[in-house]
Every structure is written in C-alpha cells, then in structure tokens.
Amino acid sequence: MPDLLQIGNITERMQSRLSPAFNIHQLDQYEAAVITHVITNGHAGIPTDLMTSLPNLKAISVYGVGYDAVDAKAAAQLGIVVTHTPNVLNDEVATTAVLLMLSCYRELVRDDAYVRSGRWEAEGNAPLTRSADRQKIGILGLGRIGQAIADKLAPWSPEISYHSRSQKDVPYQYFGSLVDMAAHVDVLICITPGGPATNKLVNAEVLKALGPAGTLINVSRGSVVDETALIEALQQGDLGWAGLDVFEKEPHVPQALRDLPNVVLLPHAGSATVETRAAMGDLTVDNLLQHLQDGSVLTPVPECKDL
Ligand code: NDP
Numbered sequence: 207m208p209d210l211l212q213i214g215n216i217t218e219r220m221q222s223r224l225s226p227a228f229n230i231h232q233l234d235q236y237e238a239a240v241i242t243h244v245i246t247n248g249h250a251g252i253p254t255d256l257m258t259s260l261p262n263l264k265a266i267s268v269y270g271v272g273y274d275a276v277d278a279k280a281a282a283q284l285g286i287v288v289t290h291t292p293n294v295l296n297d298e299v300a301t302t303a304v305l306l307m308l309s310c311y312r313e314l315v316r317d318d319a320y321v322r323s324g325r326w327e328a329e330g331n332a333p334l335t336r337s338a339d340r341q342k343i344g345i346l347g348l349g350r351i352g353q354a355i356a357d358k359l360a361p362w363s364p365e366i367s368y369h370s371r372s373q374k375d376v377p378y379q380y381f382g383s384l385v386d387m388a389a390h391v392d393v394l395i396c397i398t399p400g401g402p403a404t405n406k407l408v409n410a411e412v413l414k415a416l417g418p419a420g421t422l423i424n425v426s427r428g429s430v431v432d433e434t435a436l437i438e439a440l441q442q443g444d445l446g447w448a449g450l451d452v453f454e455k456e457p458h459v460p461q462a463l464r465d466l467p468n469v470v471l472l473p474h475a476g477s478a479t480v481e482t483r484a485a486m487g488d489l490t491v492d493n494l495l496q497h498l499q500d501g502s503v504l505t506p507v508p509e510c511k512d513l
Contacts, residue, residue, distance in 0.1 A: 265287045291486040310470055431454075
C-alpha cells in the first residue's frame, strides 16, 4: 500500500475512506523516502522544507480551498500536484459573510447580551440599530465565493461593486482602486486568497476611506487586513464596525480586539458546518484516491493544472 503523511486532523469519515487505500503516517513517525502523498488543511499547509525533504512525494491534498500555506509554485516545479476543495464551500462561506454583516448592522451580539443580562427588564428597550437594506457593498475579490456572497445578499437589495486585479463580466461596478471603492461603499467584504500578493491589502488608508459609518467584513485570511491599523481605526471611531472570521495569528486574537464593542468575532468558522465539512472532506479524499487510480486529480490548484 502507498504511504500517506497526515498533517493536522482529519475526520473519521475521511480516515475510514483513506485507511483501505493508504498506510497513514503521522508527523511524529514517518520515513521520508516512503511518502508519496500528503493530506493537510489550509491552515497548516506544508512547510516547504518538509515538502522538499520527501523525495517520492507526488501529490498534496489540501482540505480547504485556500492553499496559501503551501508553496504551490515550488510543488509544480518538483512535479508534485497540489489539490484543494473549490466550490463545495461557496454557499457556506457566503452565509458566514452575510451573517457577520447582519450581526454588525443589527447588533446581534450586543442585543443578545442586553436580554441575558436583564437590562431589557431593568432599563427598557435597547438602543435602535441600523437597517442592512439597500447598502452599498464592495466585494474585495469577486471569485467563486465573492460571487456567492453577491448572490446571497440579493434579498437586502444592495448596490454591489467589486475590486480585483482584473475586471469580470458581471453587472457590478468595478473599481480599479481599492481605496476608491472603500470610499464609495458602506460595507467592504474581503474574500481574496491570502499569501504575499494580498498581504495587508486592507491598510490604514483603506480603513480610513471606509470611514466611521463603514463596516469591514473579513472572511478571507487574517493576513489580508492590517490588524494593528484595524484595531486603531475601531478604537478611534475612524471605522464603525468589523465582523471578523479570520485573524493574523489565529487562534490568537488580540485582547484589544476582544475588548471592542463594535466587532463580531468568529473562530475561523466560514465553512465549519457538518454538511460542508463533509463535502470538503469527500473531495479531499476523492483527489487522493483518483490520483492513486490513474495519476490524475479532480481539483488541482491553478499552479498545478498543467502537470
Ligand atoms: P477564487 O480564486 O475563486 O477568488 C479569489 C478572487 O480574489 C478572484 O476574484 C481574484 O481576482 C481576487 N484576487 C486575487 N488576488 C488578488 C489581489 N492581489 N488583489 C485583488 N484581488 C485579488 O477563490 P475562492 O473564492 O474560492 O476563495 C477565496 C479565498 O477565501 C480563499 O483563498 C481563502 O483564503 C478564503 N476562504 C476562507 C474561508 C473561511 O473559513 N473564512 C473558507 C474558504 C475560503 P483577480 O485574479 O482578478 O485579482
């Protein structure tokens, strides 16, 4: 049987489908020369020195769509195919983005605390919130998930615009400049990949342009937003609200962010439902089993499409 190196946790269902096909090795006990396949997740990825230390490695299957923790270019050069799980999580991550936006607008967390603490009974009605209808919403990264977010927002009758490196064939206003889009919109939703190309794309200037009445939603990667600038903007009232699923050094979340009343925080739960994780797990395993069968894979990352 071929030998698979497991990085990070996998579900029982993944384990039970992989066990008949592979000898599964853990990171604390494996022999480099025998490993032909790796399974990992989007957060752990694989360190490049570990990847290059496996002389017979042929395929890396990532349990997630974001693969910024894998050097896919280096893998392709070595003839190693990297796969990920596009599309099967689009709707779930879009739901998470909408959930965060609505929670900011309608102060879900504040009002939940208001009821639980007994303040409603003691002090009367909670302060009014803001309507999420008919807002100007800018999507940073209009790809598979970005489009699903735009679709899912339709019942709130938004005016949608977007920024990405290239203009798409869509009925939304395109902004070549992120700062210009941030100045135009009420809500900025980040859903680009992580990695060096998008590092701190949302900086102090962008946050300032979004402004005191603005809401930032980040469901992409923590690295996409300058977290220090974000905390400062929220503390000083230069930015109104933030709904965050991802953080620079997760699972560590700065105390300053946790102390702010105008943020809603999630533990990187964008795709974390039973149904969607099952679909992602199935595709992660299907890629490995397909590769065993005939050397092809179902969903290679773009860098590995020609292998
Ligand atoms: P896609 O590749 O389909 O879309 C990415 C979009 O980002 C494209 O429209 C691309 O357009 C744009 N983009 C890429 N680089 C830049 C850049 N430097 N500046 C501006 N725009 C850029 O990916 P998905 O929609 O499938 O996934 C997006 C990301 O979402 C994942 O990579 C992952 O990081 C994150 N994610 C987070 C989850 C969570 O749990 N919070 C779950 C799943 C995904 P163009 O090439 O024209 O610039």
